[in-house]
Amino acid sequence: MHDFKQLTSAIEQAHNQLQAKAASAVNQALTLRNWLIGYYIVEFEQRGKDRAAYGDGLIDSLNSKLNHIKGIDRRSLFRFRLFYLTYPQLGFSVADQFFLQDSTLFPSQKVGTVTPQFIDKLQVPAEKIFSRLSYSHIELLLNIDDPLKRTFYELECIKGTWSVRELKRQINSLYYERSGLSAQPEKLAERVRQQSKLSVPTDIIKNIYAFEFLDLKTRELVEESDLETALIDHIQEFIIELGNGFCFEARQRRILIGSTYYFIDLVFYHRILKCHVLIELKMGAFEHGDIGQLNTYLNYFKQEISEKNDNPPVGILLVAEKDHALVKYATAGMDENLFVKQYLIQLPSAEQLQQYMEKELRELR
Helix, strand or coil, X not given: CCCHHHHHXXXXXXHHHHHHHHHHHHHHHHHHHHHHHHHHHHHHHHHCCCHHHCHHHHHHHHHHHHCCCCCCCHHHHHHHHHHHHHCCCHHHHXXXXXXXXXXXXXXXXXXXXXXXXXXXXXXXXXXXXXXXXXXXXXXXXXXXXXXXXXXXXXXXXXXXXXXXXXXHHHHHCCHHHHHHHCCCHHHHHHHHHHHCCECCHHHHHCCHHHHHHCCCCCHHHCCHHHHHHHHHHHXXXXXXXXXXXXXXXXXXXXXXXXXXXXXXXXXXXXXXXXXXXXXXXXXXXCCHHHHHHHHHHHHHHHHHHCCCCCCCCEEEEEEEECCEEEEEEEXXXXXXXXXXXXXXXXXXXXXXXXXXXXXXXXXXX
8 A cells, every 4th residue: 555545545445346246145144045945835835735735824823933043934935925925026037046056955856937038128137136135125116016017116226326215215105106107217216316315334234134144143233223113014914813803904005184294104994893993002102192193193083994884993002112102093083982881992002012012122133
């Protein structure tokens, strides 16, 4: 090194380049592992010798056997299966990079869903999805059923190097729909690119999926947004497993009040109560305005969404502050006696929800 400036520059470049390589390696291993799990599940469903013994209970049986592995639970197993079915070509196209093609981990025979004709029609090469998108990006893309719409966000995310948060924001802002309606889509795309939050290597490492994959539990590195996403995932699964009439309807339900769009974390319909149940998660200290906001959503549902024969909707506010949880019910002015006698007996108790939330907070942190 000729001078101090060159020395510092060389150190910075080495750090940046190798940090990016490390982050990419972790992400690619995580992505391939999740894809492989989905592949194994689908292959067993189609060819397993004892598949008839498990039938529709296969995922539950796997969950009970694999619950010692962080990041693998009932919901994630369903998601990994969906991952394979949505991107069946992905793992096979990158197997050579991981020396898996000839191993017992990666059979050379593919489950009969991928054809050359199908691969030829893909607009985004599997290698690009694998190398340029984190598994957190893919998790968001799996929620998009329309293949054309999903491809649009794949392309834009890769081209714009969007962070996970930016991809979520663009999906929620209906960028795909706005682009189709815009008279000048090029200008809209340029404006989106200028305002976008770009992805950086540490984003890949500092997400809940990577932490669980690496079996880490370092509280300071888990971003609040990732913790919030994981909590909502688990709350959704918990409510569904409770049964008691809960039917899942929507996640991040978008509503328009006045000229402002709002997003409700979870929306269920309760077939026994014959009403909607809205669930909001608040990260941080409870404020009285939080209940007011949830009551606003309930009033909107009463006026705009509920059918004539539906009962008034109710809301559940879940507050997560550090390792403690608080549960509040929102009723939008409903008679308290009616709520206690008719609604509360069908809903999970505040104590039950609080205990579950605090257990999840301890495990995720």
